[in-house]
Amino acid sequence: MERPYNSYSENLKNRYGYRIYRVGVDGGFSCPHRDKSRLKGGCIFCDSQGAVSVYHRKSESSYTHESSFEKDIDSQLTVNVPPLAEQAHRGVEFVRRRYKAEHFSIYFQSYSNTYAPVEVLKEKYDSVIDLYPWEELIVSTRPDCIDRQKVALLSSYKTDKRQVCVELGLQSGNDRILKAMRRGHSVKDFLDAASLVKEASLNLCVHVLTGFPGETEAELNDTIRVINTVHPQAVKIHNLNIASGTVLFEKYLEGEVTAPCTKRHLWSTVYFLRRIPSDIVIERLICETPSHRLASPRAFADKNNFLRSLEGYMVENNFKQGDLI
Ligand code: SF4
Numbered sequence: 001m002e003r004p005y006n007s008y009s010e011n012l013k014n015r016y017g018y019r020i021y022r023v024g025v026d027g028g029f030s031c032p033h034r035d036k037s038r039l040k041g042g043c044i045f046c047d048s049q050g051a052v053s054v055y056h057r058k059s060e061s062s063y064t065h066e067s068s069f070e071k072d073i074d075s076q077l078t079v080n081v082p083p084l085a086e087q088a089h090r091g092v093e094f095v096r097r098r099y100k101a102e103h104f105s106i107y108f109q110s111y112s113n114t115y116a117p118v119e120v121l122k123e124k125y126d127s128v129i130d131l132y133p134w135e136e137l138i139v140s141t142r143p144d145c146i147d148r149q150k151v152a153l154l155s156s157y158k159t160d161k162r163q164v165c166v167e168l169g170l171q172s173g174n175d176r177i178l179k180a181m182r183r184g185h186s187v188k189d190f191l192d193a194a195s196l197v198k199e200a201s202l203n204l205c206v207h208v209l210t211g212f213p214g215e216t217e218a219e220l221n222d223t224i225r226v227i228n229t230v231h232p233q234a235v236k237i238h239n240l241n242i243a244s245g246t247v248l249f250e251k252y253l254e255g256e257v258t259a260p261c262t263k264r265h266l267w268s269t270v271y272f273l274r275r276i277p278s279d280i281v282i283e284r285l286i287c288e289t290p291s292h293r294l295a296s297p298r299a300f301a302d303k304n305n306f307l308r309s310l311e312g313y314m315v316e317n318n319f320k321q322g323d324l325i
Contacts, residue, residue, distance in 0.1 A: 004314035005273050005321040007284040008234070020135050021101040023091030026081045026110040027124045032145060033184045034111070043171075044182045044251075045209075047243035047289060086129045105136035114141040114150045122153055129157055134316075138205075140167035143185045143193035151200045158202070164202035167236070168193055173226030174219040177212050182247070187226060194230045205234035206284060210268040211260035212240055220268060222273045231277060238286035239265040242296040243289045252295055259296040266310055270319060278322035285310065 003010060013022050075110045088106060095101040108127055113120060129137065137157050145166040146166070158164050171188045172178050178186060197204045208223055227235060241295070242252045251257045260268070269285060286306055291298075301309065314320065 004311060005282050006278060006280060008281055011281045013043070014104070016135070018103055019099075019101070020103045020105055021095040022105050022107040022138065023088060023095060024107045024109040025084055025087040025091065025128065027084060027108050027113055028081065029108075029111050029113050029115045031035070031111040031142065032115050033142065036047065041182065043184070044180070044247045045240065045242070047241070047293065048248055055270075063109075075232070083199075084124060084127045085131060088131050092132060098114060103135055103160065104132055105138055105244060106132070106317045107138040107140070109138075109140055112141045113139045114145045114146045114154075117151050118149050121150065125153075126158060134162055136163045136165055136203075138165045138167060142169055143190040146193045146196060147270060148196060151196045151202065154202060155200045163203055163318060165205055165233070165262060166197045167205045167207060168197065169207045170226060171207060171209040172212065172215070172219065173208075173223035174215075177215055177219055181209075187222075190226070191230065194232070198230070203234070204230070204232040204310065205230045205281075206230065206234060207236045209238045209240060211265060211271060212255040217271075220271065221275075222274060227276050234281040234283045237269055237272060237282065238284065238287040239269075239297075239300070241287045241289040241294055243293045244295055245293075249295055255287070261297055261299075262301045262306060262309070265300075266306070269310060270314060273314075273321045274319055275323040276322060278320065280321075282321070 009019065012018075031042065031046075034046065037152065081087070092101075092104055108125075116124075125137065125139075139152070141173060146168070151166075154164050154166065168190065169183075170187075171181060171183060173187055175186055194204060194206070208227070210220060210223070242248050242257070242259050248257060252259075265286065271298060273282070286300075286303060288303060300306075
């Protein structure tokens with residue numbers, strides 16, 4: 001059955017004729033917005049462990065859904081981050097073993113992967129770029145961590161065989177919501193950063209988050225408007241997860257906030273998909289915080305169930321990505 005939205009896996013198969021697996025690495029960059037010396041404290045929902053690849057988080061393997069998230073699990077976890085080349089080898093072996101993968105992309109995933117002087121960035125990207133015939137170099141970052149020089153460096157890794165993609169966090173296209181999230185950037189900051197990436201003909205993937213407490217339909221429309229203005233190659237849609245150790249978790253314990261349930265996220269996802277162009281690739285549809293750290297929503301459907309419900313609902317109602325544009 002053809003999917004009612006432009007799914008990432010199918011798009012890759014159609015574009016390349018085979019599946020491509022991402023190998024996530026941690027370049028040890030941190031995030032300027034979490035920098036305690038600058039007293040910013042990070043985004044209200046930021047799960048400090050969340051951006052780390054599963055195979056680098058060995059100490060978490062003993063936790064289950066029933067492990068109490070109230071026990072400050074974060075302080076008991078240690079993240080084992082080996083040198084970049086070793087991470088790349090380990091990641092490739094992992095996807096080869098588990099999925100019989102033959103084609104790979106390298107994904108600088110943790111925190112803000114352009115948060116360093118250009119020379120340092122170059123050294124880090126150079127240390128892995130020739131290890132495998134990566135189909136894509138993917139770098140995830142914040143709008144305030146990118147400039148012309150960094151974009152030029154990223155462009156230098158483009159070849160006939162290798163694409164370069166920048167993943168930029170927008171989260172919301174509404175400044176009131178961005179402020180409530182404590183994102184530390186405005187919609188305009190995002191638009192400026194997105195222009196730099198697009199002018200350099202790099203691929204752009206935008207992260208958005210729906211269902212932030214108090215978000216109205218008009219505010220969700222603002223996010224849709226920004227996506228339609230920028231027209232990135234891809235988006236990642238996240239439902240709000242409240243993870244232990246976050247500022248939002250404190251508010252949750254006080255009873256101030258809740259996170260959207262499966263039904264509400266399904267509604268906002270369909271609303272969003274129908275209003276964005278059908279050629280934008282949908283790389284993600286839910287947030288997947290490991291369940292032992294997830295305070296809310298605790299009874300959210302697992303990924304496969306959610307995708308089945310979403311597709312079933314769209315097909316049944318004859319809805320398609322972009323059908324309301
Ligand atoms: S930009 Fe990302 S890593 Fe930095 S504080 Fe926000 S969510 Fe955390």
